[in-house]
Amino acid sequence: MKKKKNRFGIFLERFFNMSSKWYEFRIAVSPEVKVSFSDFLFDIGAQGINENVDFPNSLQAYFSEEKKKTAEQQIIEFRKSLKKSHPNLPELKLEISAVPDENWAETYKKYYVAQYLTDLFFLRPKWDQETTIPTGTIPIIMDPGQAFGTGLHPSTRLCLKILQSQILENIGKENMRCLDVGTGSGILALAAYHLGVKEVFGIDNDPIAIEVAQENMRTNNASSIELSTADIRELKAPFEFVISNILLETHRELSGNYERLVPKGGLLLLSGLLGYQKLDLLKFMTPLGFALLESRYFQEWACFLFVKREIQ
Numbered sequence: 001m002k003k004k005k006n007r008f009g010i011f012l013e014r015f016f017n018m019s020s021k022w023y024e025f026r027i028a029v030s031p032e033v034k035v036s037f038s039d040f041l042f043d044i045g046a047q048g049i050n051e052n053v054d055f056p057n058s059l060q061a062y063f064s065e066e067k068k069k070t071a072e073q074q075i076i077e078f079r080k081s082l083k084k085s086h087p088n089l090p091e092l093k094l095e096i097s098a099v100p101d102e103n104w105a106e107t108y109k110k111y112y113v114a115q116y117l118t119d120l121f122f123l124r125p126k127w128d129q130e131t132t133i134p135t136g137t138i139p140i141i142m143d144p145g146q147a148f149g150t151g152l153h154p155s156t157r158l159c160l161k162i163l164q165s166q167i168l169e170n171i172g173k174e175n176m177r178c179l180d181v182g183t184g185s186g187i188l189a190l191a192a193y194h195l196g197v198k199e200v201f202g203i204d205n206d207p208i209a210i211e212v213a214q215e216n217m218r219t220n221n222a223s224s225i226e227l228s229t230a231d232i233r234e235l236k237a238p239f240e241f242v243i244s245n246i247l248l249e250t251h252r253e254l255s256g257n258y259e260r261l262v263p264k265g266g267l268l269l270l271s272g273l274l275g276y277q278k279l280d281l282l283k284f285m286t287p288l289g290f291a292l293l294e295s296r297y298f299q300e301w302a303c304f305l306f307v308k309r310e311i312q
Helices: 031-043 065-085 104-111 154-167 187-194 207-219 248-261 275-288
Strands: 022-028 048-050 058-064 094-098 121-125 138-142 177-181 199-203 226-228 241-245 267-274 290-298 301-308
Touching (some): 022 065, 065 094, 154 267, 187 207, 187 241, 275 290, 275 301
Parallel strands (some): 121 138, 177 199, 177 241
Antiparallel strands (some): 267 301
8 A cells, every 4th residue: 555644644553454355445525525524434434544645635445345335335325415515516436446465564564653742752663673762752662553542643642742731740640540541552541651640540442452552551661550441430430630532422422421530620631533523522521510621633633621620
């Protein structure tokens, strides 16, 4: 696969370990519906979405062989529904082609290279034994494996920046309990730990992600971070800092648990969101006593920091 520039982050992290046949869907998309179309493609099972600079008005989405037929029909139907609200949209242009067989794990390494994630955190892939960690930075040695969270996606970078600004100078961080919901590779839990939080917990409903995260903790000398597939409903409060980098609808489903787990004065960092979803997020978070402290944006993505207040 040719390397593509991608404004949504390098989603190869979600599908590089391919064991079956995969297909690239190239879809002509007008700018006014590009974000909506991208969201829809993920909803129906796309495991990667790229924007190729050679084809600026299109999206390339990647589907497994099992999802190919249903995805094609769903895209056609979705395009018809968009036509109702956007009557001037051009006709659908959809090209489907098989992705050539490759050693995907090796191909992925070409995209995943040592780099700054913030001015403080420096990422180095586990297999990179040559790059020197810059003086004055906090190294994160990472092999994301089959778990989400390489650190390259905009939402992860936004979380890292807010974690850095909020925790680094927090005089109470030694007594803070921090929870990373949907921890994936464990990168955000690891960042909190390196910033001085002593009690860090990460949960994920994917056992493979927990295995990957545990190995990353060992690599980074952070084995004291507790990782599990525990149900968030079973966790005991309080957690003074909760991080959750997932999708809007999952935030909505978990909002009651955020309210239960975060004490008055505690912080809640929500990401995995597109900028335009802010108002929808506020509609169900504000009544639960969460006040917005900070918003950060990069490309279409956004990250929101809340503080827990008393409900009036």
